[in-house]
Amino acid sequence: MSLKPDFWRATLDTNPDYCNLNCVMCEDHSPYGDDRATRSAQGRIRPIMDKGLLEKVVREVAALGFREIIPSTMGEPLLYPHFEMFLELCHELGLKLNLTTNGTFPGPQQHQSVEHWARRIVPIGSDVKISWNGATSQTHRDIMLGAELEEHISKAKRFIAVRDELAGDNYCSVTMQLTFMRQNLHEIPEMVRLAASMGFDRVKGHQLWAHFPELETQSLRNDIVFATRWNRVVEECEAIVQEQTVPGSRPLRLDNFFKLDLANLDDIAPDGECPFLNKEIWVDPTGRFNVCCAPDQQRKSLGEFGNLMDTSVEEVIKGERYAALVENYRNHDLCKSCNMRRPS
Numbered sequence: 001m002s003l004k005p006d007f008w009r010a011t012l013d014t015n016p017d018y019c020n021l022n023c024v025m026c027e028d029h030s031p032y033g034d035d036r037a038t039r040s041a042q043g044r045i046r047p048i049m050d051k052g053l054l055e056k057v058v059r060e061v062a063a064l065g066f067r068e069i070i071p072s073t074m075g076e077p078l079l080y081p082h083f084e085m086f087l088e089l090c091h092e093l094g095l096k097l098n099l100t101t102n103g104t105f106p107g108p109q110q111h112q113s114v115e116h117w118a119r120r121i122v123p124i125g126s127d128v129k130i131s132w133n134g135a136t137s138q139t140h141r142d143i144m145l146g147a148e149l150e151e152h153i154s155k156a157k158r159f160i161a162v163r164d165e166l167a168g169d170n171y172c173s174v175t176m177q178l179t180f181m182r183q184n185l186h187e188i189p190e191m192v193r194l195a196a197s198m199g200f201d202r203v204k205g206h207q208l209w210a211h212f213p214e215l216e217t218q219s220l221r222n223d224i225v226f227a228t229r230w231n232r233v234v235e236e237c238e239a240i241v242q243e244q245t246v247p248g249s250r251p252l253r254l255d256n257f258f259k260l261d262l263a264n265l266d267d268i269a270p271d272g273e274c275p276f277l278n279k280e281i282w283v284d285p286t287g288r289f290n291v292c293c294a295p296d297q298q299r300k301s302l303g304e305f306g307n308l309m310d311t312s313v314e315e316v317i318k319g320e321r322y323a324a325l326v327e328n329y330r331n332h333d334l335c336k337s338c339n340m341r342r343p344s
Contacts, residue, residue, distance in 0.1 A: 003278040003326055007317065009068040009098070010061045011282045011293070014049040014082070016074035021102050022145040023131070025179050025208055025215060027295050028074055031145060032212035049285040051082040053309060055089065057283055060313045062093040068126055073100045073293065078107060078117060087120055096126035100177065102144070103130045103152045105159070114155045118162035125172035128163075129204065130156055132176045135190035143183055153198070160199045173201035175255075181208045181218040182226055185233060192237045196244040196252045203237075204255035207268060207339045209295060221265045231259040258343055272341035277326050281317065283308055289316045291325060298334050 017039075022029045039045055058069060071077035071086050078101055090097050099121060107113030121128060132152065134140030140149040156174075163172055176195040178184065184191075188205075195203045210216045220230045234257050245251040264270060274292070282290035287309035290299055302325060306316045316322060329335045 003273060005278045005317070007061075007064060007066055007279060007281070009070060009280045010057065010066055010313075011070040011073060011280065012049060012054060012057060013074055013282060013284050013290075014054065014072040014077065014080045016072055016285065016296075017045050018048065018079050019076045019102065020079065020104055020106055021076070021147055023102075023133070024143055024145065025181065025211070025218075026074070027209070027211045030212060030215075032214045046285045048081065049283075051085055053283075053287055054082060054085055057308055057313065058086075058089045058093070058095070060308075061281070062089075062095055064314060064317075066095070068096045068098050070098045070100070076102050076104070076106065078105065084120075087124065090124045095124070097121060097124050098126050098129075100129040100131070103132065103147065103155060105155050114158040115162055118159045119166070122163050122166045122172045123170050125170070127173045127175055127202075128159070129175040129177040130159075131178070132191060133178050133184050135184075135187040135194055139184050139187055143179075143181075153194075156200075157198060164199070174199070175202040175204050176200045178203070178205040179208055180205050180220055180230065181215075182220060183218055185220065185226065185229060188233050189236045189240055192240050192252070192254070193244070196241070200252065201250065202253040202255055203257075206256055209339055211295060221260065221268065224262060224265070227260045227262055227265055231262070234259050256342070267336065268339055269341040269343045271344045273344065274329055274335060274338070275340055275342065277329060278317075281313065289313075291322070292338075293340065294334055294338065301334055302329075302332060 016028055019029050022031055024030050024032065069086060069090060071083065072080060077083065077099065086097060105114045105117055107116050133143040134149060137149040140147060160174055163174055176191065178191060192203050207221055208215065208219050210219050220226045237254055237257055241252050241254060276292040282293060284290060287307045289305045289308055291302055292299055303321055305321055
């Protein structure tokens with residue numbers, strides 16, 4: 001069955017190589033990967049996206065009926081020097097901003113950076129995802145190197161307070177986003193409780209991409225024991241949501257909390273469709289068009305689709321190469337093993 005075109009969202013990876021944390025599961029900043037000096041010497045540090053390219057792409061997708069823009073999900077988007085242009089263009093073109101941040105909220109106002117960003121983002125925001133990977137300080141710190149749980153909690157509460165203050169004009173949901181892995185599996189139920197108590201709207205996660213050999217022992221999908229534990233955690237988290245829901249209130253939502261098929265751990269979602277083709281696009285800092293959010297080197301195996309420095313978004317998404325991938329993606333090894341598909 002072919003996926004019908006219904007494009008609605010574009011992600012612009014403006015600054016993937018610039019972040020103030022070193023999360024272990026990150027393909028670009030993990031301590032298990034090559035250090036920055038090595039990558040720089042090998043010419044692997046990608047540039048910061050030119051603001052002219054940013055404006056070109058955003059205006060093109062708005063004209064095509066896209067409704068939402070995501071600043072870089074790799075690296076920390078609030079460190080992008082032209083981030084204000086995202087905000088200005090969304091206001092001008094009637095687009096929503098969907099932000100993923102590591103929760104440190106770096107900004108121009110050192111002591112009020114959370115409030116600064118909240119008042120700029122919430123009026124046009126659809127959702128703000130705050131990365132979170134532990135319910136205890138040690139686990140959170142061990143996974144997100146450079147982060148401190150108490151500081152994360154404080155800043156998230158401050159952001160949510162501004163969101164609640166401004167909610168009458170535009171309700172911007174706030175999501176606690178995590179990576180499901182062995183290291184934090186036992187703390188996921190407590191993270192759900194914490195999210196509910198703090199006023200988050202949603203807890204969203206995804207199964208680990210094991211970018212490095214050191215992470216293979218953290219996957220929940222390559223061991224029946226941990227897969228079974230994960231399925232129990234799903235049940236526990238669903239029960240917590242039911243317990244925490246107050247009649248008449250907005251219930252906490254769980255996203256991607258579905259059980260693994262213990263008889264087929266290699267396929268996370270048998271017969272599940274690609275959630276991205278004909279729906280979302282990605283653009284790297286140089287203008288290269290990407291079809292999904294898979295690790296950079298892996299998604300290149302799906303083909304070359306053009307560079308938006310010298311072609312248009314419309315030309316790419318209506319081109320023969322893109323159409324061929326939409327028809328045949330189920331035959332690609334990367335797509336067969338993709339962590340982002342959901343059960344049909």
